[in-house]
Amino acid sequence: MDSSASNFPHTAGDPRGAMARTTRLVEFPGGVLELDSYGTPDDDYPGDREDRSEMRYRPTCLGYLRTDISGMSQLWDEGQIRKLAAGLGYDFALMVLFDPTSGRPPLARLKAQATRLDARAVIVPGPEHFTGCRVPESLMRQLDVITVHPEQTYSRYPGWDRRRA
Template structure:
């Protein structure tokens, strides 16, 4: 990484930015930048668990969420921990954090961390929901359901 200055450098140095460069071994004393060696986008994800479900395994569940996020190529942003003794709605903070961080997915230890042991449909409308055990993904729909499309005819008419 290099520290670069903008044209209008001021005394507070607010015109600085970081630039990621990767170099080939060059000829002689010169190094050449690699083609395509720019920073890559990683989708953001959150972790979510309930303290009453995890119990004494809470730290283990958190580490399993982080491991799965790394393996799947997500930028892990935050762990949302719900404790029912505070009486707040269980998914309110998770949905707010997901919106604020523009998250693509939430990873949970198991479906039991949701009411009734079922993945909430309202959450799947906003985020992909990934469970650690069993490892499953409940993906958002990116297109309208097929039943909303006009029926196709086999004869081409």
């Protein structure tokens, strides 16, 4: 039998030489990733390097808009929120839409999702999407609030401990 004709793709008859299957577990914020690779033990694997500067944490953000305020511009507003999130280096997780005809409190779902996703910021098209065209203090206790137009950031209160919220 010819040694190059084998049922196993990674054998001595393989021109690439003997390959070993390696499973690596890589931890990142929010989970664990299992990586399967084939190679020789001498292969340089990026995960084996001491320099971990390539793996960066990106904070999570949410989008929020009121459907009655956005109206026909809703898709445009959503796109602008996503574009700004990417430009600021956020990991955009979810768009929270508020419909005032639902009868629910305006910020209840936003705050609940922010807590569940451990979000650091919320991006809104403008301050007019909040009652009275003002960013609520209760929201600034939990998140940075960023408006698209005008582009402005309302930072969380300094020294505020989220665990006490």
